Amino acid sequence: MEKLKIVFIALACICLAVPCFARRNIELAGSWKRIEKSYSTEIPIRIYLEDDNKEISIQFLDNIGCVDICITTSNGCIIYNMTIDSSDVPTLLVKLDEVSKCSIYKIVISNELNVVCALFSVSKEGSE
Numbered sequence: 001m002e003k004l005k006i007v008f009i010a011l012a013c014i015c016l017a018v019p020c021f022a023r024r025n026i027e028l029a030g031s032w033k034r035i036e037k038s039y040s041t042e043i044p045i046r047i048y049l050e051d052d053n054k055e056i057s058i059q060f061l062d063n064i065g066c067v068d069i070c071i072t073t074s075n076g077c078i079i080y081n082m083t084i085d086s087s088d089v090p091t092l093l094v095k096l097d098e099v100s101k102c103s104i105y106k107i108v109i110s111n112e113l114n115v116v117c118a119l120f121s122v123s124k125e126g127s128e
Helices: 002-017
Strands: 024-026 045-049 055-060 066-073 078-085 091-095 104-110 115-121
Touching: 024 115, 045 115, 055 066, 066 091
Parallel strands: none
Antiparallel strands: 024 045, 045 055, 055 091, 066 078, 066 104, 104 115
């Protein structure tokens, strides 16, 4: 029993020492109109800044077809520009290669009917 207690204490210490993977939600501004008859103001896209501050994940909650994704730095340089089909790629990871040079980014996601965007910042101390 004493050995089991030591094992549990060691396991708890290891779990506390290992960094937890947390991500920060990036809120999109705008609305997303769907082609269906029902209208929902909820944007079917979630964007998270990953814990390492070097990539973001874009999750499509519904099949919204082809969308254009553009990420720019605060001075207007395009670091990512791609058209993807949300039915083929339900979650997309985008590396932020310019993280050492820039701390504020703008992401714009659009299709022929909708445009949503967000500003997000990256802490430079997490990227070193």
